[in-house]
Amino acid sequence: MTMNRSPASLGGSPAAKVPGETKTRADSTPSRKRSRSDCASESPIKDQQPAKRRSPRRCNGDREENCIGNHNGSLANGKQLGSPKSPRKRLFGPSNQKPKWNPRDPAQMQAAKQALHLATPPANVVCREVEQKRVIDFCKACIQQSKAGSLYVCGCPGTGKTLSIGKVQEHLLVWSKEEGIQSPDILTINCTSLTSTTEIFSKMLVKFRPTSKIKNFSPLQHLQKIFSQKGQSSGRMMLIVADEMDYLITKDSSVLHDLFMLTTLPFSRCILIGIANAIDLADRFLPKLESLNCKPVVITFRAYSKDQILKILQQRLMVLGCDVFQSAALEFCARKVAAASGDIRRAFDICRSAIEVLEAELRDPTEKKETEIVSFDHMDIAISKSCKSPLVNIIRSLPQHQQVILCSLVRLFRQRKNSTALGEINRSYLDICKSTQIRPIGMTEFADMCRALADQGLLELANSRKDRSKKIKLKVDVSDITFAFKGIRFFQNCLE
Numbered sequence: 175m176t177m178n179r180s181p182a183s184l185g186g187s188p189a190a191k192v193p194g195e196t197k198t199r200a201d202s203t204p205s206r207k208r209s210r211s212d213c214a215s216e217s218p219i220k221d222q223q224p225a226k227r228r229s230p231r232r233c234n235g236d237r238e239e240n241c242i243g244n245h246n247g248s249l250a251n252g253k254q255l256g257s258p259k260s261p262r263k264r265l266f267g268p269s270n271q272k273p274k275w276n277p278r279d280p281a282q283m284q285a286a287k288q289a290l291h292l293a294t295p296p297a298n299v300v301c302r303e304v305e306q307k308r309v310i311d312f313c314k315a316c317i318q319q320s321k322a323g324s325l326y327v328c329g330c331p332g333t334g335k336t337l338s339i340g341k342v343q344e345h346l347l348v349w350s351k352e353e354g355i356q357s358p359d360i361l362t363i364n365c366t367s368l369t370s371t372t373e374i375f376s377k378m379l380v381k382f383r384p385t386s387k388i389k390n391f392s393p394l395q396h397l398q399k400i401f402s403q404k405g406q407s408s409g410r411m412m413l414i415v416a417d418e419m420d421y422l423i424t425k426d427s428s429v430l431h432d433l434f435m436l437t438t439l440p441f442s443r444c445i446l447i448g449i450a451n452a453i454d455l456a457d458r459f460l461p462k463l464e465s466l467n468c469k470p471v472v473i474t475f476r477a478y479s480k481d482q483i484l485k486i487l488q489q490r491l492m493v494l495g496c497d498v499f500q501s502a503a504l505e506f507c508a509r510k511v512a513a514a515s516g517d518i519r520r521a522f523d524i525c526r527s528a529i530e531v532l533e534a535e536l537r538d539p540t541e542k543k544e545t546e547i548v549s550f551d552h553m554d555i556a557i558s559k560s561c562k563s564p565l566v567n568i569i570r571s572l573p574q575h576q577q578v579i580l581c582s583l584v585r586l587f588r589q590r591k592n593s594t595a596l597g598e599i600n601r602s603y604l605d606i607c608k609s610t611q612i613r614p615i616g617m618t619e620f621a622d623m624c625r626a627l628a629d630q631g632l633l634e635l636a637n638s639r640k641d642r643s644k645k646i647k648l649k650v651d652v653s654d655i656t657f658a659f660k661g662i663r664f665f666q667n668c669l670e
């Protein structure tokens with residue numbers, strides 16, 4: 175996948191076309207089951223769960239001065255920092271000077287990590303204004319003209335696609351209310367959660383026509399009927415957001431084609447927004463969709479640049495009202511991530527890891543440095559850890575079946591205990607092979623692979639006459655394994 179292609183064509187517009195009758199084609203089940211979006215909270219850093227925000231009012235006594243990171247989102251745009259009611263002023267007094275962050279205060283430390291946590295929704299989506307406006311304008315035009323249409327939103331992982339389209343939906347609901355226009359009925363589907371690709375049609379039918387049933391028709395045929403005959407569909411527009419749409423790819427791509435075709439039926443009310451990583455999906459499917467006269471408008475989310483990453487990080491940290499990072503440290507992180515992938519999740523991970531480097535330094539009694547803020551050096555260590563860790567490199571360069579075995583171990587050890595029998599690991603390994611459709615190796619080879627992993631110091635294998643009852647222990651941290659596989663969809667599926 176490359177991101178250097180020219181911006182995709184904007185040629186498509188809400189279109190209407192009388193279709194031929196479309197037959198239901200053989201269904202197929204998506205083989206992959208999880209999205210990166212779903213893995214948003216997965217992190218190699220142990221302290222992952224965002225703590226509950228504390229109300230500034232709950233902070234008492236001298237702690238009050240140090241209580242940060244508990245403001246509501248409206249602070250994040252920075253505009254309210256100077257207002258008399260700003261939480262910062264409440265907490266730090268009327269002084270115009272920036273309060274100092276105290277990394278020794280666990281609450282402040284937690285607040286800083288939380289601000290950088292993926293599960294913490296940002297108050298604003300910065301750096302995606304242009305893309306969001308294009309989606310909003312498109313949807314508004316469809317709604318105002320009661321016209322169906324389709325959009326295809328694509329871009330590399332962690333470029334804010336899901337986040338931006340979520341914000342667009344919120345915006346459209348507010349806008350239609352303000353304008354006194356009937357708001358669209360919205361259905362958001364993460365295609366990874368579908369049990370079969372054609373389930374998308376039954377979900378649409380249930381959402382938009384929960385009561386109607388026509389015997390001997392599939393949900394797709396039913397939708398086609400509704401959108402082909404006058405007076406069948408209600409006047410309300412339907413916004414369908416199909417996230418991780420590449421999961422709908424079948425051998426003959428029929429589900430994707432049928433889905434987009436629904437927007438071209440003469441009485442269609444569908445505004446379809448498909449979201450996917452694959453830039454090449456556009457190349458592969460657009461020509462066909464074009465020939466079917468249902469080519470969607472394509473909006474590409476380019477990988478974040480260094481300046482954009484920096485801006486997003488700064489915006490996230492603004493809620494704290496004080497400096498947690500040296501600006502050179504943040505810039506360094508933004509530069510490295512932009513050069514590597516432009517995936518904002520990586521930048522958040524590295525920044526949280528840099529905070530932990532500082533935390534460890536403060537815990538170390540031999541460390542004499544007077545560290546009060548995350549410095550360039552802390553960031554350097556965090557970046558090295560994430561990019562150059564020898565262990566991570568070893569794990570990444572293992573043969574695939576050994577990597578899958580490690581995933582099986584993570585799955586078992588994440589839930590409970592820290593040692594198990596080889597037979598149980600083998601069962602977990604077989605489950606993964608089945609769900610990811612890779613051919614499993616036999617038991618003897620499996621035991622050999624476990625021995626090879628033990629030889630590399632990744633696990634400990636106790637002696638036992640029977641292979642199946644040999645006890646296994648992980649010798650590395652679960653987080654090292656999840657980190658090594660981070661961003662690789664296949665292994666993220668294995669780890670679920």
Ligand SMILES: Nc1ncnc2c1ncn2[C@@H]1O[C@H](COP(=O)(O)OP(=O)(O)OP(=O)(O)O)[C@@H](O)[C@H]1O
Nearest residue numbers: 210211292296299300330331332333334335336337
């Ligand atoms: N512009 C932004 N401003 C603030 N936070 C952002 C921005 N873009 C992304 N994020 C953060 O990064 C996370 C990942 O973004 P998102 O899920 O939208 O990526 P995506 O492009 O959909 O990735 P994928 O292709 O893997 O599904 C979001 O949950 C959000 O916390």
Ligand SMILES: [Mg+2]
Nearest residue numbers: 211335336417
């Ligand atoms: Mg997404």
